Amino acid sequence: MSQSEIVVEAIDVQKKYGDQTVLKGIDFVARRGEVTCILGASGGGKSTFLRCINHLETIDGGELFVDGHLVGYRESNGKLYELKERETADRRSRIGMVFQQFNLFSHMSIQDNLVQPQVLVKKRSAAEAKERAQVLLERVGLADKGRAYPRELSGGQQQRAAIARTLAVDPQLILFDEPTSALDPELVSEVLDVMRDLAASGMTMIVVTHEIGFAREVADQIAFFDGGKLLESAPPQQFLTSPSTDRARNFLRRVLS
Template sequence: MTGSSTGRSTGPTTGPLVEVRGLRKAFDGTPVLEGVSFEATEGTVTAVLGPSGSGKSTLLRSLNVLEVPDAGTVRLADDEIDFGTFAGLGRAQQKRQLAALRGHSGMVFQSHHLFPHRTVLQNLVEGPVQVQHRPLAEAEADAHRLLDQVGLADRAAAYPSQLSGGQQQRVGIARALALHPDVVLLDEPTSALDPELVGEVLGVVRDLAAQGRTMVIVTHEVRFARDVADQVLFLDGGVIAEQGGAEVLTDPQHERTRQFLSRVLQAG
């Protein structure tokens, strides 16, 4: 990405903006990711679907290195980590590599994880000021712009407890955007919401997609994914069982995908 308002990179990126190769992760000896590989180009939306326990959230958290994979490589923009050799690096070098990779992404969690004792505005400026060392006035001006973008311009002085669940999640999205990330990572952003609040959050994500934001979204909202995704990954048992465009959701080729979609659509 080249220094636009939708990202933080200052130089050209060669190839796809997101590149994952042979990603592996196990917990207590149980494999969760078994050789996952995919790419995502700038300005595209990648939707990740699959049954519970298929490795979706672990994959997303690996892109943000909240989980450190056991093997494989992750490249975001112009920074890459080879996790096959990562364990052999010194602690200082590991911290530098993790910070560099994490600096390219903004994370939106299943639950908003806002600081309850801080106002909405204070939640938004925390990362830009404390992590990116941006001037407070600049960060506050940016935060007000983002709150307007997600429809919460009048809630800057409110505390999280004074907001609905949908409003809190929209603040979480604005907080991720405040870091000027190259790629926005959303982990089931509507899963903790009451059904009547889901639409307001999905509306914000739709707007971001229309603006050309690069996003990787773990979601169970099949119809939403069909509408906004340029690429769909269906994970099952720690591997990508099916990959493609929206046709993965409208005309899946694998029986396992068909079974999953039938179950989810009937439940929804």
């Protein structure tokens, strides 16, 4: 596992909002095909870190690499050039993101949600995009929901559709920002099942979650964030049974009790 290539690498990443520092020097590595679950209490910087990876937030210090490229910059002749908006868009299309609130485009049918990104971003023909959309909807168990509008679906269905939409532009890496936190409890498992399949297919995933069971079962590594720092990074068995910091122990006691 540790031989596979590095997809995300963070070196001393810092992020400030005004005079509040939310990321205080994050060192982090995720490898191709790995599932990383980021755990930790709210306000620990988990989501912020995730959003830095696809440049929805800009970092204020340190270095953050995705696929060997410095996020937000292009290196040429020993100089760093800030990316144009078009280049940022191209880089982002290789990184999928699944949001807590699903964020399906509410003025379009589910099918159009999957088709339009392919046509606009991947320059596919409408016919090709529709065919691929149907394959993906089948994969997440929504083959018959293409014509529905997002608000007509349950939260679990919407989140599965959002995952399918992310897959439609063929990302190398998918970021999940608390994908099940906005769901009714009985709908959580259908989304986790889709994510489990995705992990089994070899997708590189970074998942901010509160689902300890999912992390135990699927993750290759668990990263524990607290107070803007990455306190621990370890395989799930090791982290869940013998965490090395008091903060992690306290956190686990609270969530597992």
